Amino acid sequence: MPETIASIKQQLKTMNDGDERLVIWQQDKRIGVQNALKSWQNRKEKLRLKRENFLTRFDIERQYWSQGYDLIAGIDEVGRGPLAGPVIAAAVILPHDFDIIDVIDSKQLSFHKRDELYDQIIEKAISIGIGLVDSPIIDKINIYEAARVAMTEAVKQLAPEPEALLIDAMRLDIDLPQEFLIKGDARSNSIGAASIIAKVTRDRLMKEYALQYPGYGFEKNAGYGTKEHLEAIKKIGITPIHRKTFAPIKDII
Template sequence: MTETIADIKAALTTIGSSDARLELWAQDSRKGVRQLVERYQRQQIKLQAKIEHFHHRFDFEQRYWENGYTNIAGIDEVGRGPLAGPVVAAAVILKHDFNLIDVIDSKQLSAHQRLELDQKIRQQALAIGIAQVDADVIDQVNIYQASRQAMLLAVQQLNPQPQALLIDAMQIDSPLAQESLIKGDARSNSIAAASIIAKVSRDQLMADYAKKYPGYGFEHNAGYGTAEHLAAIKQQGICPIHRRTFAPIKDWIATP
């Protein structure tokens, strides 16, 4: 009995790239079947490239693993630019067999993708630490130092503790071996995982703040200086989680 195009389409969702039927279907007289096979093959090429890139993003961790460092923490922060709310850092130690190939810099993912991966990372990671430094401290020490503080606090929460740190474009006051990687969230799976955990955590914090301080749109803008947010500040003033040393807030406060 000849397989229908629908049957073949369903089969292509479950077979491997070495399945002998692929060659037969590729020579099928029906154009629809050949198109299905061509699309499947393109998808497999993309998938293989994605897997290779994922493994390449373990190059930094692999070097440490090969030199006897078992637990490597990736560290990233989110929230340096907003006008309101804390800076949040996450530190993540991944198991050596971690296999979530979709993990990448959180900025490359949709909110829905981040939420899904956040849950999966929490299930697969060896350890996760999350810390925040609030607006009042940011105003006291500046956002750069506040980010470093949050990162260190996140590392201190890890259990087990790491033996080396991979940090996204920063260095922190830790005696542990550490490496600062420019655009590390796109180069290291550990840092990428941390970027996702930090982003989801901070977004949830800002959604909670939106209930406490309504009108600013924190649930939408996460404290960034959107038109909606700036208009709300002009209308109702600043709230306790606003950063008073950030422009244009500091300029408005200074204006008589």
């Protein structure tokens, strides 16, 4: 009696190329078996492309490693657009053998995937630094400068110290070799890892603020100007973590 299609599908989940069972199943004329093999091939191809793209996102780091710079920090920030809460930056130094291929720009990841990768990055990174600039300072110096300050602070928190910097769309007043990369979080694994650390750190902080300042939906909107948030501002008013220089807040206070 031939194997069931369900059994074949289960075995394919952990099967590698060269397995003798593949030869047998390729001769099986059942449509269900052939569809299962096709799905297996598609999954393999997607994984191959994901790994290839991951390795490509280490191209810039490898250029520095080949020149003797071992400790390359990727730097990114999150929180420029919200009406409330701080801007947070992260700096991350990854080891040369870092192999978590799902790491990429945090905006391309689901909430649960970011949380999962956050823990893996924390475990494998050589060093991680966090910089935070809160709303009163943002109002005082503007959001662009606040992001720069947060990034600079994140770099200062690194131990060991970096030998070169890869920065997402920013230049820092730090005396180290550095590269300004547009959409760097999708071009460099180091910056991508930093974007995940910054995003998860900020989202968790905003959940804490949601307990302190209920009614604004901070646990869901992270301080962005959603309908719920804007209605709460009109009804309840602003909190100490709101940015007074941001519209529409500056127009109603």
